[in-house]
Amino acid sequence: xxxxxxxxxxxxxxxxxxxxxxxxxxxxxxxxxxxxxxxxxxxxxxxxxxxxxxxxxxxxxxxxxxxxxxxxxxxxxxxxxxxxxxxxxxxxxxxxxxxxxxxxxxxxxxxxxxxxxxxxxxxxxxxxxxxxxxxxxxxxxxxxxxxxxxxxxxxxxxxxxxxxxxxxxxxxxxxxxxxxxxxxxxxxxxxxxxxxxxxxxxxxxxxxxxxxxxxxxxxxxxxxxxxxxxxxxxxxxxxxxxxxxxxxxxxxxxxxxxxxxxxxxxxxxxxxxxxxxxxxxxxxxxxxxxxxxxxxxxxxxxxxxxxxxxxxxxxxxxxxxxxxxxxxxxxxxxxxxxxxxxx
Numbered sequence: 325x326x327x328x329x330x331x332x333x334x335x336x337x338x339x340x341x342x343x344x345x346x347x348x349x350x351x352x353x354x355x356x357x358x359x360x361x362x363x364x365x366x367x368x369x370x371x372x373x374x375x376x377x378x379x380x381x382x383x384x385x386x387x388x389x390x391x392x393x394x395x396x397x398x399x400x401x402x403x404x405x406x407x408x409x410x411x412x413x414x415x416x417x418x419x420x421x422x423x424x425x426x427x428x429x430x431x432x433x434x435x436x437x438x439x440x441x442x443x444x445x446x447x448x449x450x451x452x453x454x455x456x457x458x459x460x461x462x463x464x465x466x467x468x469x470x471x472x473x474x475x476x477x478x479x480x481x482x483x484x485x486x487x488x489x490x491x492x493x494x495x496x497x498x499x500x501x502x503x504x505x506x507x508x509x510x511x512x513x514x515x516x517x518x519x520x521x522x523x524x525x526x527x528x529x530x531x532x533x534x535x536x537x538x539x540x541x542x543x544x545x546x547x548x549x550x551x552x553x554x555x556x557x558x559x560x561x562x563x564x565x566x567x568x569x570x571x572x573x574x575x576x577x578x579x580x581x582x583x584x585x586x587x588x589x590x591x592x593x594x595x596x597x598x599x600x601x602x603x604x605x606x607x608x609x610x611x612x613x614x615x616x617x618x619x620x621x622x623x624x625x626x627x628x629x630x631x632x633x634x635x636x637x638x639x640x641x642x643x644x645x646x647x648x649x650x651x652x653x654x655x656x657x658x659x660x661x662x663x664x665x666x667x
Contacts, residue, residue: 384460385500387487388510394517396476397653399484400444401627402516403472404429405618406509407446408625412470414488414508417454423508424450424468435469435491435498443475443483452493459490459499466492466499470509486510520655523647527639531605607646607663609634614663616656620645627656636663 392399412424427450432438439445453468473485488505491498611632617624620642630636630650636658640647645657 384502386503387485387501388503388506389483389485390510391477392482392484392517393480394482394521395480395653396444396474396482398520399482399513399517400474401654401656402513402520403446403474403484404627405516405625406513407448407472408618412448412450412468412488412505412509413512414505415456415458415468417456419457424453424456426450427468427470433467433469433471435467435489436471436487439471439473441473441475443473446472446474448472453490456490458502458504459488460502462490462492462499464492464494466490470505472509484510484513523639523655605638606666607636607638607648608666609636609658610662610664614658616648616650616654616658618656620647620657624657627654630658635666 407429410425410427412427415424416422417424427448430447430449433447433449435449436447448470450468452465454465455463456468468488468490470486470488475483475485477483486506486509488501488509489498490501609630609632613632614630615626616628616630618627619625634650636646636648636650638646639649639655641660644660646660646663647655648658648663649655
C-alpha cells in the first residue's frame with residue numbers, strides 16, 4: 325500500500341508540473357517530432373538495398389584483353405621492348421616510387437599457371453617486391469609478375485592479354501590486381517606502337533618524295549609536274565593523208581604518240597633509279613655480326629643478334645646509329661660502323 329501511494333503521488337506531481345507550466349509543454353513537442361523523424365530516416369537508410377552502393381566497388385583479377393589492329397610481328401616487337409625495360413607501371417612499393425623498378429624478363433614464373441591457350445607468352449617479374457600497391461590485401465615481401473599473351477587474329481589484327489599478380493614469399497598467398505598495372509602497361513605499349521606507325525609513315529613519305537625529286541631531275545621536269553609510274557597509253561586516231569583525222573579536225577597535242585623506244589628508255593631509267601634508291605637505303609651487316617638494339621645507345625636492350633650479311637632497310641639515320649627494319653618486319657637500331665653497302 326505504501327508503494328502504491330508513492331506511485332500515485334508521483335503521478336500527481338507530474339500532472340501538476342505540466343499544469344503549472346501551462347503552454348511550456350507544447351514547445352517541447354517539436355523536439356520529439358524531430359527526433360522521431362531522425363529515427364525514421366536512420367531506419368529507412370539501414371533497410372535500403374545495398375546493391376546500389378556497389379557501383380564503385382573495385383574488381384580484382386579481371387586483367388585486360390584488347391584487340392590491336394596491327395600484325396602480330398609488329399606488336400610482338402613492341403611487347404618485347406616493354407618486357408625488357410625493367411619497369412612495372414601502375415604500382416609502387418610502399419608508396420616510395422611512381423613505379424616498380426628492377427624487374428626482369430622471364431620465360432616462365434610460378435606465379436602464373438602454365439599457359440595452354442596458344443599464342444606467344446612473355447613475363448616480367450620483380451622478386452622481393454615490398455608491399456606493392458593496387459593488389460588486393462597485399463603485404464610483406466613477394467614476387468610481382470606480369471604476363472603478356474599475344475594471339476594473332478588473321479594477318480592484320482592481334483589480341484593482347486595482360487594479367488598481373490603478387491605472391492607473398494612467406495605465406496605464398498596470391499593477391500589479384502585491380503587492373504591498374506594492366507592498364508598502365510598497355511598504355512606504354514600503345515604509345516610505342518603509335519611511334520612505330522608514325523615512323524613508318526614518315527619514312528615512306530620521305531622515300532616517295534626523294535624518288536619523285538630524283539625522277540624530275542633526271543628528266544628535266546619542273547617541280548609542278550606529276551611523275552607517273554607508267555606512261556599512259558595514247559590512242560591513235562585514224563588519219564587521212566593530209567594529217568587530219570576522219571572527222572576533218574586537226575590532231576590535238578594530247579593525241580601525239582611517242583615512239584615505243586622512248587617508253588622503253590623511260591622504263592629503263594626508272595628501274596635504274598629504283599635500283600639506286602635501294603642501294604641508298606639498304607645495308608648489310610658486317611662481320612662478325614651486330615646486335616639489334618631497342619634504342620640508339622649502347623646500354624639499350626638487345627632485341628636479337630643479326631648474322632653477317634643480313635640485309636636491313638634504313639628507316640632513319642643519326643650521326644652514329646641507323647634505325648632499321650629487318651626482313652621479318654622487326655625494327656631496331658644498329659651502329660653505323662656495323663653496316664656496309666651492297667656491292
